[in-house]
Amino acid sequence: MKSILFVLRTVAMSLLLAGALAQAAPVTGTVTNKTINKPAVGDAVSLVDVQASMGEVAHTTTDAKGHYSLNTPGTSSYLVRVTHQGSTYFIGAPQGGASGDVTVFDVASKVQGVSIEADVLEIETDNGELKVIERYFVHNTSSPPTTQWSARSFRIVLPPEAVVNTVEGQRPSGLPTNIKLDPDGPKGHYSFNFPIQPDNGEKNTLFQISYHLPYSSGKFNFKSEVTLPTDNVAVLMPKSMTLTPGAGATFKSVPEDANIQTFVQKNAIPGKVIEFTISGTGTMPQAPAQGGQPMGGGQDASATGNGNQPGGGIGAPINTPDPLSKYKWWILGGLALLLAAGAAFMLRMPGPMGKQAATPAPDAGTGTALAFATPAAKHSALLSALKEELFALESEKIAGTLTPEEYAQSKAALEIVLKRALKRS
Numbered sequence: 036m037k038s039i040l041f042v043l044r045t046v047a048m049s050l051l052l053a054g055a056l057a058q059a060a061p062v063t064g065t066v067t068n069k070t071i072n073k074p075a076v077g078d079a080v081s082l083v084d085v086q087a088s089m090g091e092v093a094h095t096t097t098d099a100k101g102h103y104s105l106n107t108p109g110t111s112s113y114l115v116r117v118t119h120q121g122s123t124y125f126i127g128a129p130q131g132g133a134s135g136d137v138t139v140f141d142v143a144s145k146v147q148g149v150s151i152e153a154d155v156l157e158i159e160t161d162n163g164e165l166k167v168i169e170r171y172f173v174h175n176t177s178s179p180p181t182t183q184w185s186a187r188s189f190r191i192v193l194p195p196e197a198v199v200n201t202v203e204g205q206r207p208s209g210l211p212t213n214i215k216l217d218p219d220g221p222k223g224h225y226s227f228n229f230p231i232q233p234d235n236g237e238k239n240t241l242f243q244i245s246y247h248l249p250y251s252s253g254k255f256n257f258k259s260e261v262t263l264p265t266d267n268v269a270v271l272m273p274k275s276m277t278l279t280p281g282a283g284a285t286f287k288s289v290p291e292d293a294n295i296q297t298f299v300q301k302n303a304i305p306g307k308v309i310e311f312t313i314s315g316t317g318t319m320p321q322a323p324a325q326g327g328q329p330m331g332g333g334q335d336a337s338a339t340g341n342g343n344q345p346g347g348g349i350g351a352p353i354n355t356p357d358p359l360s361k362y363k364w365w366i367l368g369g370l371a372l373l374l375a376a377g378a379a380f381m382l383r384m385p386g387p388m389g390k391q392a393a394t395p396a397p398d399a400g401t402g403t404a405l406a407f408a409t410p411a412a413k414h415s416a417l418l419s420a421l422k423e424e425l426f427a428l429e430s431e432k433i434a435g436t437l438t439p440e441e442y443a444q445s446k447a448a449l450e451i452v453l454k455r456a457l458k459r460s
Contacts, residue, residue: 062128062135063103064102064115066097066117066119068101069138069140069233070179070181076097076101079117081093082115092108120141121142142182146231147177150173150265151171151172151174151303153170153267154267155271156257156271158271159319160276160316160317161247163249165248165249165255168245169243170244173189173263174239175239177233186228187217189227190224190262191262192260193223195223196249202216203244204242205241206232207234229242253316254314255312257309257310265303267300268300269297269299271297271319272313276314278311278313279314280311281312284309285301287300
């Protein structure tokens with residue numbers, strides 16, 4: 036009897052081992068330092084499991100030719116993470132024997148070629164407060180290409196009265212990520228500990244801050260200030276509100292959208308105050324969902340969690356909860372940043388603003404010109420971006436920049452989208 040049990044156990048262990056070996060697959064690639072156009076030697080390379088709280092499952096270093104090789108222990112979803120001079124770069128682990136090449140850049144605390152393409156303020160009122168979403172589109176055209184990164188990679192100045200609600204950042208080839216905003220000097224002065232990587236074609240680094248201001252008097256005087264040379268300072272607001280330029284301000288009205296007002300000042304100088312006064316009340320028009328109905332019934336769906344289901348047609352029964360409501364804030368937040376990236380692309384175009392481009396702009400969220408890519412390329416870019424965002428989410432959890440509720444909601448939303456994408460692999 037003992038012999039039979041021993042044989043059965045041996046066979047079972049052999050089957051389990053064979054299954055594990057069958058699932059294991061090599062991941063190989065080359066890490067290239069684009070700052071010097073040479074292989075990155077001695078960089079740490081890790082394989083992390085997306086579906087296991089981003090736990091590290093394998094580790095190695097690049098050899099003299101920048102090559103690395105890792106083995107995936109199973110069929111989970113993995114990321115390849117490369118650490119170069121303290122800065123991390125990662126890609127979705129390739130499948131089917133594809134090469135997992137990674138591009139990295141040297142790091143410096145201050146880099147020549149970093150500037151602001153556009154500082155865009157979107158302003159509306161709500162219950163006696165002024166609500167502002169401010170977006171900074173930051174160029175890095177350094178030569179040779181170098182990542183600017185330090186505890187104060189990017190500095191901003193907000194009104195001293197500003198109460199910050201949310202802060203997000205987006206790399207040139209990634210999705211929006213919640214990040215930390217650190218006080219830096221006098222009240223209203225802040226900085227980001229976030230890498231400003233070299234531009235990826237038309238795509239650059241994006242910072243977004245939402246905040247609110249006291250507005251009981253129905254008027255607020257802005258003294259805007261940029262910390263880097265800035266091509267455009269733009270103010271977007273409802274038609275029912277008024278912008279009055281202060282002394283020295285040169286805002287011009289731009290017919291960018293028939294439903295809102297857009298004012299733009301060109302060539303802002305670092306440290307020079309741009310003064311303007313906002314008065315009146317109004318809310319920004321909501322982006323229409325399919326079927327021509329506004330999302331959230333005209334309210335801020337990202338805040339309330341309510342709103343119409345996508346698609347139009349027969350509406351949901353009264354008092355029936357929207358199954359997408361718990362994720363809608365994340366989806367809408369990502370869409371808002373992608374639309375904002377499109378606005379910055381329009382601002383960079385020569386000639387009269389608002390003129391339509393003859394060729395669609397590349398997608399701002401995936402780092403790939405998706406409009407012209409094959410379905411396989413689109414899917415691969417989406418999958419890589421989702422994996423990258425999950426990794427960033429775990430990093431934020433460790434850093435303590437997310438509340439447990441924000442972490443749980445974000446991870447649930449990302450995992451749902453990721454699993455749906457993986458099913459199409």
